[in-house]
Amino acid sequence: MKILVVDDEKHIAELISLYLRKEGYETKEVNNGREAVDVFAQYAPHLVLLDIMLPEMDGYQVCREIRRVSTVPIIMLSAKSETFDKVLGLEMGADDYIVKPFEPKELIARVKAVLRRYETVTTISPRAVVLPNFSIDAEKLTVIYHGKQLELPPKEFELLHYLASHPGLPFTRDRLLSACWGYEFAGDTRTVDVHVKRLREKMRKDDVWQIKTVWGTGYKFEVNTP
Amino acid sequence: MKILVVDDEKHIAELISLYLRKEGYETKEVNNGREAVDVFAQYAPHLVLLDIMLPEMDGYQVCREIRRVSTVPIIMLSAKSETFDKVLGLEMGADDYIVKPFEPKELIARVKAVLRRYETVTTISPRAVVLPNFSIDAEKLTVIYHGKQLELPPKEFELLHYLASHPGLPFTRDRLLSACWGYEFAGDTRTVDVHVKRLREKMRKDDVWQIKTVWGTGYKFEVNTP
DNA sequence: GGGGGTTGTTATATGACTGTTATGGTTGTG
């Protein structure tokens, strides 16, 4: 389980990291808001610990940005002296919050609780897809790929989005045609091949995912989990 | 400060309006959901008071529709008898909620609280757009562009303002037409193209932002963040 | 009424995207 720790005070971020690593989590630390958003897309963590007070972009804004593309659980952090608005935090999509200073125990307990809660909820239909160096924002109709914003033509976007929304599942060409082109599409099924090719040549070979050919059936979006 | 009051019972809407006007707010009242969404786009209020039970489209749906295009604060209203789902309301992006019947005092207090919170937190208000060498003041209806005050025709201004208020989000021509022209506009969608062209030729190519064409969809305002 | 500026429409040009086809390569099968 990967956790992204966002705090402008380096030693605090490191301290938190330490607690989490002790519990077997993998962590990454960043110290400002903009970086948090960027690193989030690259790192694709399973949980985000997010301080409110940050340079450049505050925690609420970071939270909202992340929520644009992901339903990843977020825990907000705030110093006791800062006024933390719970309603606002929840509105922006935070899952829980912790007031600093906190006991290591409490931190771990909340992290575990949120992850447990999240586990049960997110099995269905993500409107946005997030993987390391790859995320799809269905609302903005864009793909963030290795830090760059990729603008794909409509059909390619739909196809990639559909496949990526159902990782591991193979689809027949007919299925893909009716899903992305519509039922009334009467053309050749080779059309799908061509679009897959076009997608493939825009993507690197060394990603953790790829569009695989399922011989005799069609295609699937596969994520390697090493 | 403009407040949009949405309630299907006319006399209740009027009553609420009365309280608010007494406090110096400008108000507009509508009595059903669909109208609320349309009027919202035209009226561009600073806050929305939104009843849950509405004909045609309930308050949750209206809330979601508004959240598609704006971060304006929204306060939900519900009769005590109705089951108001707080979580659902917050998920849809509401900022607060009030149970009817309520004291005028309470209403005003919450309105003020939400507006205050909103003011302090959102560094970029959707009513004013600020970027390097480019800022829009929606109150004064002016654009400051590379140090000069640019006088744009009304329609061009509204279009630019609407797009710039939602950076990164693509809009269909129909959506732009109803947002900037009003829902009664019956003309051709090509109208939008022409206005975009006119805006583009008034702007430099080397700005940090631009109006981008989203093929198959419409247009978006994009800010480059290198 | 006349003139400048604004707005909406239309026709044409341009170009992006899409689908088809042909060819050659790959995979599985007997």
Place this chain on the structure above:
DNA sequence: CACAACCATAACAGTCATATAACAACCCCC
């Protein structure tokens, strides 16, 4: 190992969305 079925690729052509330009209608303020 040969064959058939299937798939990858490239190139082409068609289609559709958008850009552009030119015109017509409108408004409003003198």
